Amino acid sequence: MKQRCVKPRFWVVLVGTLGLAVGCGKAPSPRFDSNLMVMDKYDISFEQQQDIANALAALFGTPDDPYVPKESGLDKDKIKLAAGPTKSDKAGVHTGLYREHCAHCHGISGNGMGPTAAFLKPYPRDYREGWFKFKSTERAEMPTNADLERILRHGIPGTSMPAFEVALVQPEIEALVEYVKYLSLRGMVEIELARQTSEELGEGERLPTTAEFLVEGVLKPQAEKWSSAETKLMPVAAPPADFGSPASIAAGKSLFYDVNKANCLKCHGTTALGDGVLNDYDQWNKDVAEFRTKADATLASLTEQRGKAEEDFATAVEALGADSALSEEERKQQRETLEKDKAATLKKLGEKERMLPTAMAYTLVPRYIEPRNLRMGVYRGGRRPLDVYYRIHSGINGTPMPAIANLVADSELPADLSEEEKAQRRQSLQTQRMWNIVDYVLSLPYEPGGELGADISMLGRERN
Amino acid sequence: MTKQSALLAVALTTLVACSSGCTGRVGAGPTADPTAVTKLREAIESGSSGGGDAAEAAASPSGTGWGSLKGRFVFDGTAPELKAIESARAVKECGDGGHVPLDRSLIVDPQSKGIANVVVYARKVSRIKDELKEPPKTPLVFDQKECEFLSPVAVAQVNQEVLVKNSDPFGHNTNITGTGYNPVIPAGGSSVFKPSSETAMPVGVTCSIHPFMKAYMLFRANPYSAISGADGSFEIKDLPAGEEVELQVWHAHGVGTGGGLSLKDPALTKAVKWDAKGRFRIKLGENENKDLSTIVVPAAALAGG
Numbered sequence: 048m049k050q051r052c053v054k055p056r057f058w059v060v061l062v063g064t065l066g067l068a069v070g071c072g073k074a075p076s077p078r079f080d081s082n083l084m085v086m087d088k089y090d091i092s093f094e095q096q097q098d099i100a101n102a103l104a105a106l107f108g109t110p111d112d113p114y115v116p117k118e119s120g121l122d123k124d125k126i127k128l129a130a131g132p133t134k135s136d137k138a139g140v141h142t143g144l145y146r147e148h149c150a151h152c153h154g155i156s157g158n159g160m161g162p163t164a165a166f167l168k169p170y171p172r173d174y175r176e177g178w179f180k181f182k183s184t185e186r187a188e189m190p191t192n193a194d195l196e197r198i199l200r201h202g203i204p205g206t207s208m209p210a211f212e213v214a215l216v217q218p219e220i221e222a223l224v225e226y227v228k229y230l231s232l233r234g235m236v237e238i239e240l241a242r243q244t245s246e247e248l249g250e251g252e253r254l255p256t257t258a259e260f261l262v263e264g265v266l267k268p269q270a271e272k273w274s275s276a277e278t279k280l281m282p283v284a285a286p287p288a289d290f291g292s293p294a295s296i297a298a299g300k301s302l303f304y305d306v307n308k309a310n311c312l313k314c315h316g317t318t319a320l321g322d323g324v325l326n327d328y329d330q331w332n333k334d335v336a337e338f339r340t341k342a343d344a345t346l347a348s349l350t351e352q353r354g355k356a357e358e359d360f361a362t363a364v365e366a367l368g369a370d371s372a373l374s375e376e377e378r379k380q381q382r383e384t385l386e387k388d389k390a391a392t393l394k395k396l397g398e399k400e401r402m403l404p405t406a407m408a409y410t411l412v413p414r415y416i417e418p419r420n421l422r423m424g425v426y427r428g429g430r431r432p433l434d435v436y437y438r439i440h441s442g443i444n445g446t447p448m449p450a451i452a453n454l455v456a457d458s459e460l461p462a463d464l465s466e467e468e469k470a471q472r473r474q475s476l477q478t479q480r481m482w483n484i485v486d487y488v489l490s491l492p493y494e495p496g497g498e499l500g501a502d503i504s505m506l507g508r509e510r511n
Numbered sequence: 512m513t514k515q516s517a518l519l520a521v522a523l524t525t526l527v528a529c530s531s532g533c534t535g536r537v538g539a540g541p542t543a544d545p546t547a548v549t550k551l552r553e554a555i556e557s558g559s560s561g562g563g564d565a566a567e568a569a570a571s572p573s574g575t576g577w578g579s580l581k582g583r584f585v586f587d588g589t590a591p592e593l594k595a596i597e598s599a600r601a602v603k604e605c606g607d608g609g610h611v612p613l614d615r616s617l618i619v620d621p622q623s624k625g626i627a628n629v630v631v632y633a634r635k636v637s638r639i640k641d642e643l644k645e646p647p648k649t650p651l652v653f654d655q656k657e658c659e660f661l662s663p664v665a666v667a668q669v670n671q672e673v674l675v676k677n678s679d680p681f682g683h684n685t686n687i688t689g690t691g692y693n694p695v696i697p698a699g700g701s702s703v704f705k706p707s708s709e710t711a712m713p714v715g716v717t718c719s720i721h722p723f724m725k726a727y728m729l730f731r732a733n734p735y736s737a738i739s740g741a742d743g744s745f746e747i748k749d750l751p752a753g754e755e756v757e758l759q760v761w762h763a764h765g766v767g768t769g770g771g772l773s774l775k776d777p778a779l780t781k782a783v784k785w786d787a788k789g790r791f792r793i794k795l796g797e798n799e800n801k802d803l804s805t806i807v808v809p810a811a812a813l814a815g816g
Contacts, residue, residue: 081540090768097541104543105551116555187691245768246711250786256547258554307698310682313720327722355811388775391787409539442693447719449684452694453702 076111079103079156082175083406084338085238089245093398098254099240102261107233110146110155118262119232120274122225128218129226144219145226148211157230158409159331165411167207173331174227175234177272178445181428186441186450188279189231189272195224197429205425228273235269281440283433284478290432290486299487302454302480309439309451309484314418319491321420329416330445336413342403349400353393360389416446424492435485454480572637574753578795581746582803584626584739588810590619596658596723604681605658605721612658616725616763617813618741625743626808628664629772630713630729630761632736633750634790640749643734646671650703653716653728654678655685660716660726664763666736667728669709676701683721687728688714706730712769713761727763752795760789764813772812779806 086096108114113130115123133143141147146155152171154160159173172179181198182190199220202210211220243265244254254260289295302309304317316322328336363385367378419427428434428443442450455476460469593613605612618627650672654661656679667673675685677696685702686693692704713727729736735756737745750756765772771789782803783791795801 078538078542080538083539086540088769093541097544100541100543101547101551104548105555114552185691186693187689242711245788249790250788256551256554258558261551262555262558306682307700308682310684310695310697310720313682324720324722327719405539444691447684447686447722449686449693449695449719453697453700456697456700 076109077155079107079110079233080154080158080160080409082158082234082237082241083402083409084334085241087338087342087399087403087406088334089241090395091241091244092395093402095244095254098256099237099244102240102254102256102265103233103237106236106261106266107229113229115229116262116266118267119229119270121229121232121270125218125222125225126229128222130229141219144215144223148214149223149227152207153230157227157234160409160411168414169206170331170411170414171207173234174231176238176331176445177231177235177269178330180443180445181434181437182444183281183437184276184279185281186444189276191276191280192221192224195227196220199223201429203427204430205423205427232269232273235272236265239265239269281437283436283440284475286432286482286485287479290482292486295483295486296490297487298480299483299485299490302484303487307456308454308480311451311484314447315421316418319421321418323418324447325417326415327447328413329447332413332416335410339407339410339413342407345399346403349396352396356389356392356396360385418448421488421491422494430489432482432485432489435488436481439481439484439488451481451484452477572751572754574751574794574797576752576797577640577749578752578797578799578801579746579748580631580750580758580793580795580801580803581744582631582806584629584743584745584806584808586619586624586626586743586810586813587807590621590624591617591815593618598721598723605679610657612723615659615663617815618663620741620743623742625739625741626762626813627739627741627743628762629739629743629745630664630666630736630759631739631745631747632666632729632731632759632761633733633747634711634757634759636733636735636751636756637754638751639733639735643749646734650674652676653685653726655683655718655724658718658721658724660724662726664713664727664729664738666738667706667730668734669706669730669732671706673704673706673728674701675704683718683724686717686719688716690714693719712759712771713763729761750795752797752799755792755794757790757792760785760791762813764815765789766812766814772808774806774808774812779803 081096081100085091086099091099106114106116106119111131113126115121115126128140128142129144131143131146133141133147135141150161151163152159152161152167153174154164154171157174159171161171164171177189179190179194181203182188182194184190184194198208199215200210200212202208211223215223240254248254255264287295303311303319306313312319312323314321314323364382367373367381367385370378373381424430426434428438438448439451442448455473459476460472464472593615595611596614619625620627646668651665651667652674653665654676658679665673675696677683677685677698677700680698682695682697684693684695687704689710690704690706694702696702709730709732713729716726716728718724735747735750737747739745747758760772760774761770762772763770767773767787767789771787773787773789774785779785783793785791793801
């Protein structure tokens with residue numbers, strides 16, 4: 048018995064070894080994923096998607112081999128440090144920082160879809176739209192390098208974004224800032240290519256392949272948004288002399304709860320616990336929610352739509368046959384057009400059927416945004432008075448938080464002032480009041496008992 | 512099961528898994544074509560035109576004079592009724608003692624069947640009549656009352672002021688998608704927005720305080736646009752004549768990309784060829800008043816229609 052067992056074991060081991068050696072080579076290099084939700088939004092055909100993928104690869108390269116066109120305004124050396132697989136060379140230079148520290152949440156493509164993303168709340172940022180929340184620039188503008196660096200260094204309190212200050216040295220942080228900009232710019236260019244394909248090109252027209260189009264027409268205007276960020280800073284006036292005083296806090300409080308002034312209570316709740324509007328999305332989740340609803344409906348009605356295309360075609364052909372005013376030649380031509388239209392419709396439906404399930408798998412279940420509970424003392428964008436001032440001045444990009452920009456009514460300005468004087472007075476009052484609100488917001492965690500019943504049972508929260 | 516067969520099973524499984532599972536990874540979207548990428552990269556690096564398609568030449572005027580275009584959008588079917596917004600907050604807050612705002616995104620006149628708020632606009636024009644070159648001095652007024660935007664869709668010209676008003680006795684905020692404009696507008700207050708660039712399609716206008724509020728705004732560099740009235744009729748005057756002009760047709764419920772309204776009415780396609788994006792080209796004669804007359808819109812061209 049024992050004698051006979053030796054040989055099979057030998058073969059088993061051999062086959063197993065061979066299997067391991069032959070079958071499992073190196074894992075394929077990671078690739079950038081397409082923004083399929085945007086491809087669906089703009090009804091981009093497979094052929095056009097291929098054109099866009101080619102253009103993007105030409106402009107930006109691959110995750111392992113990034114390309115940095117000079118018109119991007121990005122620093123190639125920094126990007127090389129952050130890109131590619133994680134490794135150290137003999138001199139101890141560490142590369143592949145993005146994959147080491149960021150990709151597991153933000154994804155290889157910067158789509159906020161890394162393996163851990165679904166388990167985090169809030170979801171990691173998707174860089175591809177170029178919408179960033181916590182920054183010193185005007186609402187719709189890109190953040191500055193310093194803004195991104197601050198987030199990387201100190202993290203975002205109340206979220207899963209950690210502080211990298213202890214883990215990374217300055218050149219590494221700068222490299223990652225540059226790589227985030229690279230991924231964001233790549234995503235913005237992808238969206239712009241899809242938008243132009245849909246909105247600027249005629250039906251069936253292909254994307255131009257000239258440098259003039261790709262660089263001047265698409266890349267440069269998007270890159271310009273990043274390179275001009277430093278010039279788009281929010282103006283910040285110094286706080287009033289009584290900043291931090293009980294009077295300033297009280298003034299801020301009355302503005303906060305005044306529906307005709309700051310109206311903060313509408314979303315943050317009459318309790319400031321963040322329980323006002325509870326059924327709104329931020330822009331990222333809103334896009335996903337709308338996409339999923341539409342995709343579900345499309346997939347459910349595919350058979351019906353195909354039947355309709357056939358039916359419409361049959362009806363039109365019948366009408367064509369009955370139209371005695373047509374010559375034989377005209378009839379033939381029109382029939383050909385009808386056939387082409389039908390084929391195009393069926394092709395489009397076939398592509399949707401293939402693409403939508405993948406596209407849906409590349410989204411996360413949309414979640415409503417929660418207005419911040421201002422009594423917790425946790426401030427995602429930073430707890431300096433200046434940070435809170437930024438949030439009030441321009442609102443928070445990509446979220447429902449609006450700019451608290453109209454705190455002065457016309458009736459509050461003396462009628463006998465000139466227009467110029469009025470504008471000045473309005474500006475100084477507006478600034479002062481924004482700082483008053485900052486004062487009140489920062490005092491909220493310490494407010495004993497809470498204003499307007501903040502200490503009532505959580506079950507009493509207003510919901511809608 | 513003997514130890515040997517167990518081992519054999521493990522080895523076979525490994526072999527199968529390795530030979531089939533480790534290759535190709537499913538990713539989203541197509542993989543770039545290396546040949547095409549090399550060619551494009553060369554073009555980018557040399558900065559030349561790369562031998563591809565010619566860049567779109569700026570339209571140069573080929574005609575003279577001006578003509579006008581009109582028509583009337585008519586719904587093919589029973590006019591849908593305006594539905595009430597379902598929101599506890601809407602009922603409670605949106606008017607004296609409660610008011611239920613209506614969803615006004617699709618308004619069909621029950622008598623004439625006319626479809627209101629269809630937007631028709633010229634995509635690109637080679638020339639603009641002198642007196643229309645400057646954007647209007649008067650601001651476009653965009654008001655809201657009882658939690659409804661009074662204009663379900665509005666068109667402003669680039670650099671024309673948009674005066675966003677709040678005629679409610681409570682606060683709103685007005686968020687114009689993609690522009691960065693989203694201020695709180697107190698009761699009875701107003702705010703001014705000046706569009707600096709055009710949009711190819713209308714963009715959404717929302718209020719975060721009342722998330723059910725929705726309207727659209729379109730910003731155009733040229734003055735050639737019209738919004739259909741309650742009876743569905745529209746007219747665009749002084750379009751460049753003697754040359755082809757491409758027009759875009761849009762409705763909030765249009766099922767075409769981005770809300771394009773695409774019509775394939777055989778009677779209509781004889782006059783103009785309408786594409787799937789909701790566009791058609793037309794060549795007007797000098798001083799011609801072209802009337803597309805009744806444009807029948809089938810219910811299927813409008814989502815929820």
